[in-house]
Amino acid sequence: xxxxxxxxxxxxxxxxxxxxxxxxxxxxxxxxxxxxxxxxxxxxxxxxxxxxxxxxxxxxxxxxxxxxxxxxxxxxxxxxxxxxxxxxxxxxxxxxxxxxxxxxxxxxxxxxxxxxxxxxxxxxxxxxxxxxxxxxxxxxxxxxxxxxxxxxxxxxxxxxxxxxxxxxxxxxxxxxxxxxxxxxxxxxxxxxxxxxxxxxxxxxxxxxxxxxxxxxxxxxxxxxxxxxxxxxxxxxxxxxxxxxxxxxxxxxxxxxxxxxxxxxxxxxxxxxxxxxxxxxxxxxxxxxxxxxxxxxxxxxxxxxxxxxxxxxxxxxxxxxxxxxxxxxxxxxxxxxxxxxxxxxxxxxxxxxxxxxxxxxxxxxxxxxxxxxxxxxxxxxxxxxxxxxxxxxxxxxxxxxxxxxxxxxxxxxxxxxxxxxxxxxxxxxxxxxxxxxxxxxxxxxxxxxxxxxxxxxxxxxxxxxxxxxxxxxxxxxxxxxxxxxxxxxxxxxxxxxxxxxxxxxxxxxxxxxxxxxxxxxxxxxxxxxxxxxxxxxxxxxxxxxxxxxxxxxxxxxxxxxxxxxxxxxxxxxxxxxxxxxxxxxxxxxxxxxxxxxxxxxxxxxxxxxxxxxxxxxxxxxxxxxxxxxxxxxxxxxxxxxxxxxxxxxxxxxxxxxxxxxxxxxxxxxxxxxxxxxxxxxxxxxxxxxxxx
DNA sequence: TTACTATGTCATGCC
DNA sequence: AAGGCATGACATAGT
Numbered sequence: 001x002x003x004x005x006x007x008x009x010x011x012x013x014x015x016x017x018x019x020x021x022x023x024x025x026x027x028x029x030x031x032x033x034x035x036x037x038x039x040x041x042x043x044x045x046x047x048x049x050x051x052x053x054x055x056x057x058x059x060x061x062x063x064x065x066x067x068x069x070x071x072x073x074x075x076x077x078x079x080x081x082x083x084x085x086x087x088x089x090x091x092x093x094x095x096x097x098x099x100x101x102x103x104x105x106x107x108x109x110x111x112x113x114x115x116x117x118x119x120x121x122x123x124x125x126x127x128x129x130x131x132x133x134x135x136x137x138x139x140x141x142x143x144x145x146x147x148x149x150x151x152x153x154x155x156x157x158x159x160x161x162x163x164x165x166x167x168x169x170x171x172x173x174x175x176x177x178x179x180x181x182x183x184x185x186x187x188x189x190x191x192x193x194x195x196x197x198x199x200x201x202x203x204x205x206x207x208x209x210x211x212x213x214x215x216x217x218x219x220x221x222x223x224x225x226x227x228x229x230x231x232x233x234x235x236x237x238x239x240x241x242x243x244x245x246x247x248x249x250x251x252x253x254x255x256x257x258x259x260x261x262x263x264x265x266x267x268x269x270x271x272x273x274x275x276x277x278x279x280x281x282x283x284x285x286x287x288x289x290x291x292x293x294x295x296x297x298x299x300x301x302x303x304x305x306x307x308x309x310x311x312x313x314x315x316x317x318x319x320x321x322x323x324x325x326x327x328x329x330x331x332x333x334x335x336x337x338x339x340x341x342x343x344x345x346x347x348x349x350x351x352x353x354x355x356x357x358x359x360x361x362x363x364x365x366x367x368x369x370x371x372x373x374x375x376x377x378x379x380x381x382x383x384x385x386x387x388x389x390x391x392x393x394x395x396x397x398x399x400x401x402x403x404x405x406x407x408x409x410x411x412x413x414x415x416x417x418x419x420x421x422x423x424x425x426x427x428x429x430x431x432x433x434x435x436x437x438x439x440x441x442x443x444x445x446x447x448x449x450x451x452x453x454x455x456x457x458x459x460x461x462x463x464x465x466x467x468x469x470x471x472x473x474x475x476x477x478x479x480x481x482x483x484x485x486x487x488x489x490x491x492x493x494x495x496x497x498x499x500x501x502x503x504x505x506x507x508x509x510x511x512x513x514x515x516x517x518x519x520x521x522x523x524x525x526x527x528x529x530x531x532x533x534x535x536x537x538x539x540x541x542x543x544x545x546x547x548x549x550x551x552x553x554x555x556x557x558x559x560x561x562x563x564x565x566x567x568x569x570x571x572x573x574x575x576x577x578x579x580x581x582x583x584x585x586x587x588x589x590x591x592x593x594x595x596x597x598x599x600x601x602x603x604x605x606x607x608x609x610x611x612x613x614x615x616x617x618x619x620x621x622x623x624x625x626x627x628x629x630x631x632x633x634x635x636x637x638x639x640x641x642x643x644x645x646x647x648x649x650x651x652x653x654x655x656x657x658x659x660x661x662x663x664x665x666x667x668x669x670x671x672x673x674x675x676x677x678x679x680x681x682x683x684x685x686x687x688x689x690x691x
Numbered sequence: 692t693t694a695c696t697a698t699g700t701c702a703t704g705c706c
Numbered sequence: 707a708a709g710g711c712a713t714g715a716c717a718t719a720g721t
Binding site: 578586 | 697698699700701
């Protein structure tokens with residue numbers, strides 16, 4: 001199996017790559033579905049989940065085989081963007097069919113071009129871009145990207161490729177998630193490593209002082225900083241370029257969610273910094289830090305965007321978040337921003353505002369305060385999650401890996417509404433069908449006994465199914481929605497074996513009123529229940545139907561009309577008791593069945609709700625992160641523009657901005673400076689932070 | 692033959 | 707107290 005798996009996957013993936021290079025899209029699903037059912041598992045892993053193993057192996061394969069880049073032209077770039085969008089769409093929409101696309105990814109051997117962005121170019125082989133294009137976790141499930149974006153809670157990634165390779169068996173297993181990552185690593189927003197040289201380099205070179213010097217200081221591209229402001233409106237160019245790419249993306253995925261996800265404004269945000277020249281790849285920067293820190297140079301902030309396409313794509317949120325000043329204030333309150341916005345990577349950046357290593361500016365604010373408060377574990381507790389599930393979910397958040405809240409974790413999740421209920425619905429449906437079948441069988445004898453109902457006056461007792469079915473609290477018609485169940489009928493009259501009949505039963509079965517029926521007596525005998533046989537044997541002068549269903553008063557009156565022996569009376573009472581109990585048992589089972597079905601529906605609904613809430617949570621977390629980044633950026637802008645009496649900028653290591661609850665921003669000394677009675681300078685700026 | 696399902700029946704508790 | 711209902715447990719027959 002293993003050899004087959006390896007052989008097949010290698011061959012198929014390589015072939016797919018070749019086809020992809022030729023512009024042919026290969027639909028693997030056909031092959032997966034038709035001939036070898038296990039092949040789907042071979043390629044995609046169990047439950048079509050894109051396993052981590054394959055995730056690693058793709059990288060392994062690409063790395064090992066050293067796929068070389070083609071000359072990437074602008075068209076190919078857009079094609080790559082389209083493929084990226086397709087991959088995203090696949091991830092989002094839970095594509096019914098598997099489509100494997102291949103891309104050529106390479107690392108610039110010189111690294112000069114790719115050096116500008118973390119994760120760019122190095123994502124494949126180096127994986128050393130820290131949080132760059134390589135993620136440790138390979139969860140390729142539904143919410144992968146969204147959860148990826150939650151860099152605020154993402155655990156640091158050492159970016160060591162070897163760490164991801166261990167245990168990899170299929171060398172060429174390809175997952176969509178991996179493709180996405182590769183694409184992100186190859187064509188990150190603003191990335192220039194694999195970017196068409198004709199485009200990006202032209203843009204980059206067009207900016208003086210923003211050369212691609214690998215070791216160049218990651219100067220902040222804040223438009224407000226005169227020293228770093230490029231005479232060239234680089235952002236505008238990038239916006240134009242990104243708008244084109246967005247149109248490309250829209251072609252693939254026109255959903256509204258994609259706008260939030262796929263990256264409109266997020267691209268813009270990323271584009272603001274995407275061409276930060278010579279921004280070195282901080283190999284040691286954790287994603288956590290990357291997303292929260294790096295204010296001064298923005299490259300860490302940017303790197304998170306690079307890593308998180310969905311994050312970068314949060315344009316709508318990005319623009320909406322600042323408007324929500326209330327929420328922002330409520331979130332930040334009068335937090336002393338001095339300890340919040342201090343970028344950890346300020347030192348060595350060449351920016352004069354840079355200072356020694358400083359705490360993560362927003363980490364303490366959002367990560368610990370916000371994200372902890374709405375931790376998944378809390379959610380798990382509130383929603384009754386399985387602790388294991390919750391921890392796993394949180395772990396995947398931390399690992400910044402993909403996650404399918406629907407299919408992957410919740411056994412039933414995959415909400416039927418969306419992706420969530422895939423597995424849940426499947427499991428539930430299977431059980432549901434079984435239950436339905438059971439229930440239907442139990443109550444399918446309605447039609448079966450119509451004949452007996454019509455045969456009024458027959459000696460044999462026939463339960464009034466129509467009566468008790470109507471009498472039951474549930475409409476029996478609901479059991480008929482499964483047509484095949486109508487044919488399910490059972491004759492449990494226990495008279496199949498004549499030897500089992502009471503010895504006093506008359507040999508001639510035609511003693512009853514039904515004897516005149518056209519049916520053969522033997523057949524009629526078989527249709528009689530044991531009590532009917534007994535009644536006939538005891539020569540009970542009325543039908544079992546009357547015995548059972550007459551009201552007690554009428555029943556007693558009926559008994560009084562006849563001179564019955566003690567044995568006959570006992571049998572009649574037993575017949576009545578058993579008949580009523582039989583109906584009661586049927587009703588009881590029906591109720592039980594309905595209860596189970598209702599519970600099952602409730603479970604499905606709750607699972608859908610859970611999935612929906614989790615998706616909303618992911619969106620909220622994304623929004624929070626975007627707001628955080630926006631505040632970070634604004635902080636940088638404001639702080640960078642501040643000048644003292646001599647016109648010198650303030651050192652971020654010594655000063656910080658404090659955000660007041662009333663919207664004011666105070667410049668305060670970072671250090672408590674107990675020696676100094678008062679701050680050397682305190683500026684109060686009434687700034688409207690809202691855009 | 693065995694496992695499972697559907698149904699009937701009994702015992703019991705409750706109303 | 708009797709009758710009826712509900713239900714768990716068991717038996718039986720069928721698949």
